[in-house]
Amino acid sequence: MPPTMTEMWATMGSTIASFMFIWAIISQYCPYEVRRSFEKYTQRFMSFFYPYIKISIHEFTGERLKRNEAYADVEAYLSANSSKSAKRLKAEMGKDCTKLVLSMDEYERVTDEFRGAKLWWVSSKVVSPTSSMGHYHEQERRYYRLTFHKKYREIITEAYLRHVVKEGKEIRVKNKQRKLYTNSPGYRWSSFKTTMWSHIVFEHPATFETMALEPEKKHEIMEDLVTFSKSKDFYARIGKSWKRGYLLYGPPGTGKSTMIAAMANLLNYDVYDLELTAVKDNTELRKLLIETTTKSIIVIEDIDCSLDLTGQRKKKGEKLSDDDEKKLDKEISWREHKEEGSSKVTLSGLLNFIDGLWSACGGERLIVFTTNYVEKLDPALIRRGRMDKHIGLSYCSFEGFKVLAKNYLNLETHPMFDTIRGLMRETNITPADVAENLMPKSPSYDEEKCLSSLIQALEEAKEEAAKTAGEEFTEKAEKEAMTAGDPVKVL
Numbered sequence: 496m497p498p499t500m501t502e503m504w505a506t507m508g509s510t511i512a513s514f515m516f517i518w519a520i521i522s523q524y525c526p527y528e529v530r531r532s533f534e535k536y537t538q539r540f541m542s543f544f545y546p547y548i549k550i551s552i553h554e555f556t557g558e559r560l561k562r563n564e565a566y567a568d569v570e571a572y573l574s575a576n577s578s579k580s581a582k583r584l585k586a587e588m589g590k591d592c593t594k595l596v597l598s599m600d601e602y603e604r605v606t607d608e609f610r611g612a613k614l615w616w617v618s619s620k621v622v623s624p625t626s627s628m629g630h631y632h633e634q635e636r637r638y639y640r641l642t643f644h645k646k647y648r649e650i651i652t653e654a655y656l657r658h659v660v661k662e663g664k665e666i667r668v669k670n671k672q673r674k675l676y677t678n679s680p681g682y683r684w685s686s687f688k689t690t691m692w693s694h695i696v697f698e699h700p701a702t703f704e705t706m707a708l709e710p711e712k713k714h715e716i717m718e719d720l721v722t723f724s725k726s727k728d729f730y731a732r733i734g735k736s737w738k739r740g741y742l743l744y745g746p747p748g749t750g751k752s753t754m755i756a757a758m759a760n761l762l763n764y765d766v767y768d769l770e771l772t773a774v775k776d777n778t779e780l781r782k783l784l785i786e787t788t789t790k791s792i793i794v795i796e797d798i799d800c801s802l803d804l805t806g807q808r809k810k811k812g813e814k815l816s817d818d819d820e821k822k823l824d825k826e827i828s829w830r831e832h833k834e835e836g837s838s839k840v841t842l843s844g845l846l847n848f849i850d851g852l853w854s855a856c857g858g859e860r861l862i863v864f865t866t867n868y869v870e871k872l873d874p875a876l877i878r879r880g881r882m883d884k885h886i887g888l889s890y891c892s893f894e895g896f897k898v899l900a901k902n903y904l905n906l907e908t909h910p911m912f913d914t915i916r917g918l919m920r921e922t923n924i925t926p927a928d929v930a931e932n933l934m935p936k937s938p939s940y941d942e943e944k945c946l947s948s949l950i951q952a953l954e955e956a957k958e959e960a961a962k963t964a965g966e967e968f969t970e971k972a973e974k975e976a977m978t979a980g981d982p983v984k985v986l
């Protein structure tokens with residue numbers, strides 16, 4: 496008599512229970528090595544009968560230093576293809592901030608088909624405990640796992656994966672929202688305090704067209720940038736990492752920050768605004784810089800202040816000007832106030848990164864330093880090869896004014912332009928000041944009021960310059976008289 500259904504279930508239940516009992520005995524009494532070998536051989540044995548192949552694509556490669564490009568490509572591919580079939584999705588704001596973009600949530604599974612092959616994608620993560628500087632914390636590593644039948648091995652490993660990466664890249668370019676990253680203190684992997692990148696969408700409207708700059712200079716810089724962005728093969732051929740350093744220098748308000756925004760808009764790059772004073776030491780600096788992505792501009796503004804070069808000069812025994820002394824005192828009290836101790840990022844730490852580590856983190860990066868005092872910088876920092884192109888930005892020229900008049904007032908010519916041209920020859924004014932005067936202050940402001948306001952500002956600047964020159968002249972004459980010991984002249 497064949498066994499009844501109830502008997503079959505009972506037999507199966509007792510077999511499973513016996514197996515679990517035996518396994519519990521083995522786990523308890525067998526040495527670890529024996530158990531490991533048992534598991535290994537069981538897995539090998541099972542794989543003879545298991546007809547599926549699995550491929551994992553992890554978010555980070557190496558010691559969690561670098562984001563895996565392939566992971567980002569798969570993520571983009573799946574977000575475009577999975578939203579129709581996945582049941583659990585996560586939503587993020589899209590490029591134009593009007594539409595939510597859906598992608599598959601963690602532990603979700605979706606199916607795909609390619610040339611008759613059926614395959615499955617699962618998004619998952621492993622959480623493992625790690626320790627750093629005596630702190631224990633949990634580290635999450637996300638990954639996608641692709642499963643398919645072994646008979647499709649060739650199609651999948653050759654054609655399908657290429658198709659996923661290609662399509663994923665295209666989607667990423669299309670959806671790319673440019674980002675402005677800044678570094679600020681935060682908690683990495685839940686408990687370890689460090690400085691981390693956070694970002695917002697980069698939407699600065701500046702372009703080279705709207706910049707007040709001599710046309711030839713503008714053209715030269717644009718050409719340099721575009722040539723750089725198309726020179727992947729060239730850099731590979733000459734054996735140099737694909738990066739270029741720019742030093743922007745000039746008085747405040749001459750457009751250094753504006754130019755960085757114009758560069759990012761021209762090349763469609765992200766911007767990493769690196770605040771060096773918030774970086775604890777060279778190790779942290781290296782970590783931050785390695786986390787930057789390709790097609791990006793890494794900016795260190797006011798490099799003369801950020802690197803504490805003033806402090807270094809004082810240590811070297813150089814005499815500092817009153818201004819520098821004040822700046823140094825302010826910096827020290829600011830750091831004490833923030834209880835951060837002093838930042839230990841050194842000039843050599845920065846140089847080492849610029850020179851050495853670039854090659855380790857891929858290419859297509861610009862590094863831009865800005866300063867108001869180029870003469871204060873250490874020559875080692877700005878030598879060619881590190882800062883390949885030095886761009887001096889200066890006071891507004893008449894050509895520059897014409898660009899601003901077109902931008903702000905939509906004026907190409909006006910009878911008042913001649914007066915402005917004359918005054919600009921005689922005195923200095925920054926593009927920021929010109930722009931401020933051309934800005935309508937009320938709805939009743941017309942172009943003439945704006946131009947008159949600029950003329951007034953130019954006249955005041957001229958008077959101020961004459962007064963300062965006069966005072967300097969008297970001071971110099973007095974000093975000379977003192978050294979010559981002529982009390983009459985001094986009086």
Ligand SMILES: Nc1ncnc2c1ncn2[C@@H]1O[C@H](COP(=O)(O)OP(=O)(O)OP(=O)(O)O)[C@@H](O)[C@H]1O
Binds near residue numbers: 705749750751930
């Ligand atoms: N060359 C320029 N062309 C167009 N606008 C300019 C230019 N320079 C300055 N401006 C205007 O002045 C403002 C301030 O300029 P910006 O911040 O770029 O100057 P900066 O040289 O970076 O100054 P700082 O050294 O103080 O940081 C800008 O928002 C912009 O409107």
